[in-house]
Amino acid sequence: MDAFRSGNPRTPAFQVERYPFYLLTRLVSRYNTIIDTRLRAIDLDIPSWRVLMILGEKSPRSARDISDTAVINLSTMTRIMQRMIAAGLITKTQSNTDARVSMVALAPEGEKRLATARQATAPIYEHLVNGLAPDEFEQLIGLLNQLHDNLEPLVP
Template identity: 75%
Template sequence: MDAFMSGNPGDSAFRVKRYPFYLLNRLVSRYNSIIDQRLRAIGLDIPSWRVLMILGERSPRGAREIAEAAVINLSTMTRIIQRMSAAGLVTTAASQDDARVTLVALAPLGESQLAQARQATAPVYAHLIEGLDPQDFEKLIVLLDSLHDNLEPLAPKAG
């Protein structure tokens, strides 16, 4: 059986367990259910954790940039940021360069929550990659990026 055909939903040889999107969804669902429990124990949800992790790389950032990095639509991200701002995790301000851009920055409480979230989720990541060869892990990252890039021409254009 052709390896590609067994993952093609348009082929009679299709097998769910050979379909990359099933496997990715299964992985993400399992991961989210595990970290959700750990994050809730420290007073965070997954969307807030995503924002904190993104801002942990660089802060401040524009709300649109955070939404894209978190893979969350902008209107939903705006509500998440408003909720996080009200909780004292982030601060918001209009960009001095472009008043239409809302800059979001980690507040001191957000930095503290980020540190707790990293401690809570790091063991899950360590367990996830246990036994993987570093070259295999790098190949996985490259392959996932390639699959994403292959879909880019088919993605709906914002407008």
């Protein structure tokens, strides 16, 4: 059977187990269930963890950049950030170059929590990629990016 036909919802040969978006959703759901348990044990939720991980790469960043990178709409991200500010995990200031832009940075407590979160979540990542050769991992990353890029022209 043609591999593309069995994953195409237009065809009678469609099989949900061959549909890439089902497989991706299933993977992310299982991963989030496991990660959520680990994060709750250290008093974090998944959205806050995403913000900490993003700021761990580069801090400060604009609120819009964090929202886009986390794939969370800006209004929801604003509420997440308000909770994180109240918890002392991040700080928010106005940009020096554009007063309309909010800049977000890790607070010292956020840096500590990020280090703890990395220790808590790293074993899951390591288990997830166990058995993949480096070139297979690079191929996986490339394929996922290609699928994402293929959708770009269709984004409204």
